[in-house]
Amino acid sequence: MNFDANIPGGPLDAKWDRHLADLRLVSPANKRKFHVIVVGSGLAGASAAASLAELGYRVSCFCFQDSPRRAHSIAAQGGINAAKNYQNDGDSAWRLFFDTIKGGDFRSREANVYRLAQVSANIIDQCVAQGVPFAREYGGMLANRSFGGAQVSRTFYARGQTGQQLLLGAYQALERMVGRGSITMYPRHEMLELVIVNGRARGIVARDLVSGEMESFVGDAVVLATGGYGNVFFLSTNAKGCNVTAAYRAYKQGAGFANPCFTQIHPTCIPVSGEYQSKLTLMSESLRNDGRVWVPKAPGDARASQNIPEPERDYYLERKYPAFGNLAPRDIASRAAKEACDDGRGVGPGGRGVYLDFASAIQRLGEPTIRDRYGNLFEMYERITGENPYRTPMRIYPAAHYTMGGLWVDYNLMSTLPGLHVVGEANFSDHGANRLGASALMQGLADGYFILPYTIGDYLAGARLEAVDASHASFRAAEQRATARLDRLLAIDGARSVDSFYKELGHVMWNECGMTRNREGLQRALRRIPEIRSEFWENVKVPGAAATLNQSLEKAGRVADFLEFGELVCLDALQREESCGGHFRTEFQTADGEALRDDAHFAHVAVWEYQGTDQAPVRHVEPLDFEFVKLATRSYK
Amino acid sequence: MRLTLKVWRQAGPADRGGFRTYQAHDVSEHMSFLEMLDVVNEDLLATAEEPIAFDHDCREGICGTCALMINGMPHGPKHATTTCQLHMRSFHDGDTITIEPWRARAFPVLRDLVVDRSSFDRIISAGGFVTAPTGSAQDANAILVPKDQSDLAMDAAACIGCGACVAACPNGSAMLFTAAKVVHLALLPQGQPERSRRVLAMVHQMDAEAFGGCTLFGECEAACPKEITIENIMRMNRDLMRATLRDRGDREAEALA
Secondary structure (H helix, E strand, O other): OOOOOOOOOOOHHHHHHHHHHHOOOOOHHHHOOOEEEEEOOOHHHHHHHHHHHHHOOEEEEEOOOOOHHHOHHHHOOOOEEOOOOOOOOOOOHHHHHHHHHHHOOOOOOHHHHHHHHHHHHHHHHHHHHHOOOOOEOOOOOEOOEOOOOOOOOOEEOOOOOHHHHHHHHHHHHHHHHHHOOOEEEEOOEEEEEEEEEOOEEEEEEEEEOOOOOEEEEEOOEEEEOOOOOHHHHOOEOOOOOOOOHHHHHHHHOOOOEEOOOOEEEEEEEOOOOOOOOOOOOEOOHHHHHOOEEEEEOOOOOOOOHHHOOHHHEEOHHHHHOOOOHHHOOHHHHHHHHHHHHHOOOOOOHHHOOEEEEOHHHHHHHOHHHHHHHHHHHHHHHHHHHOOOOOOOOEEEEEEEEEEOOEEOOOOOOEOOOOOEEEOHHHEOOOOOOOOOOOOHHHHHHHHHHHHHHHHHHHHHHHOOOOOOOOOOHHHHHHHHHHHHHHHHHHHHOOOEOHHHHHHHHHHHHHHHHOOOEOHHHHHHHHHHHHHHHHHHHHHEOOOOOOOOOOHHHHHHHHHHHHHHHHHHHHHHHHHOOOOEOOEOEOOOEOOOOOEOOOHHHHOEEEEEEOOOOOOOOEEEEEEOOOOOOOOOOOOOO | OOEEEEEEEOOOOOOOOEEEEEEEOOOOOOOEHHHHHHHHHHHHOOOOOOOOOOOOOOOOOOOOOOOOEEOOEEOOOOOOOOHHHOEHHHOOOOOEEEEEOOOOOOOOEEEOOEEOOHHHHHHHHHHOOOOOOOOOOOOOOOOOOOHHHHHHHHHHHOOOOOOHHHHHOOOOEOHHHHHHHHHHHHOOHHHOOOHHHHHHHHHHHHHHOOOEOOOOOOHHHHHOOOOOOOHHHHHHHHHHHHHHHHHOOOHHHHHHO
């Protein structure tokens, strides 16, 4: 496996410009000869598809949803970071870069992160030009707010629906190119196989989810923009359809998978209410700007919140992290909530919750201001819980939310498989071991609008691609693999539902590989997951047929992949014998319970290479060189 | 609680379809409507019947995928709430609940409660955008936008494209959906150059997709989970009239502007 990250030389702030000057170009007349397959239509996929089509490439774009506008980027609430320094508070590309590297606990590549910070400003310009209605001040200028892990206000937002507005901007750009005939959109299509011809990614096999038909699509390059794998935990804030299938099938074809154990648990979600729970709902991190997190000081204190006097409350984030207080980064805030609940001080049913209290903000700013800032979030909370957060504090608890790990990519966003590019949450590149709030939207759009469109041209200009069509043996074989797998799932006709296996996997993942991990638990998980998997393949019941719209079959295929992939996540967590960011190994912590990194042995990217069914994958290492920042212990105290 | 469900079942686009009745036991008031259906589907596994197909994804009210007609109301009885955010505390023990797909000529049923809403994408594709190719933008603060105008644009832009407005309309009209996008972009300076072209193209496409005409029943506004107001239709009609007349080179249009 080739792990040359292709990072250009020179000073940090000149690398990208220099690289742009060196990238090969495809002439306008030749661009239309190239066909690019983009899988996924979220921020990264839609922006990439639109931008590539605008450049003149022929693009096919696939999504499993009924419309590209529904990709899960739409659910991002809080905002998007950009180093505009409109607030004159001393922000710069360097500062955004440094916050991101530090927030990621020094487990990401300097060059990639710096580039992300550099292009962040262009993203805001682009989105405003598309008509994204960002929040504004009375003077007509754009408004900003602050977010976790930063001491400047650099977050742009559109009420609590920033992801929606950014995605609709990208979706509209995509639909414009659909109207002009340069993008062919395939909604309700699910990629099931990546096709490799002579060592290069040349296409995909996708299933039409309405007719059930299996089809091959041939291209000159493939772009995966298929999001993260947070649903490996079953309960997460991800949409129900989010899955690892496309990325995992690419891994099985030889693409390296980087840092799968780097998963993010978001501190502010609505707690689980019962066994039937199907997903968890995020309450935007922006709420921590004005909400104060607390639990009772005494374990087992069952009084209602209003009956607990001030001196008997523990505002534990403010106490432990006075510099950042309630705006401590996500991994830290999540673990602190878990500790409080493990101490028996949790609130609400089952004791798995902490308060997020707006009483002092309402007193200070008045209810109308709070309503203006968070009205839609408060309404959503009330719809789900039946409680009014203007009167009683919200109850929140951490939930799986985002995955920093993903398919390995180089500086050009190309995976270890030539021709396979990976953008957005699906790649591993920019967030290290922990992502800062409002940085996912930034990265998705940076990749799709401002990085991939340049770097893919370099690949296409340099690749000598032979003419291939869907009758090629590799495509036929991939179609057969995909069809055989579905037939096998349908033929089992066992006694248990797909969801029962999925929940079982989710419990194991959450308990053994969630907010905290340790050797014993991970080893337990690594024994248990193969057992669940083998029972799945013997005893699952998937009703219906392959040649129709069959939602049970879709889900079964995705869960089957999670049952393999979950093992890889645990394996990676076991082998990374340090704590960093969202990966907290209880064996590796400081005296006061903070993450203890081991830079001497683990300042690297772990990249997993598939070796075949029932073979242990091989762990490779890409060392991380810190040339421009000094490795330091993160402190938010 | 214990509920009786009358659910529309249809094997495929060509099938005639019909209602089937199911019993739901042990329904908790804290369940969402879709979680209740998940439980019904788990129970169906033990029978020869296939699970009920329904569209859903984010389950937090923003993706616009879920689309159920519940007791004749799109997204059910609760104001400004999508199906996925509707909780069973809105119902009572012993209730009979009728569940249907969106009914509209432009939204053909694919299976059970799943419909094809790609006509919405084609309306956007016809003109629901600002032509701003990647890389061509100037600094974001170079053009000022008054806050109240930007807020109004955001009100319209909040549309999630679920189609409840069409399902609620006796004419099956997509006016509210189309107007929301037209008005969002017409209120912003960035949307001005294509303002006339946009409204003409989108309304033309809406008609071509066999959506009905608007006779201002107002059902759409009542059904909209994002509280998009009918005022947007007035604003779009004004733009449409001006654009249509201008298209004919009419001087009256200039006066209207």
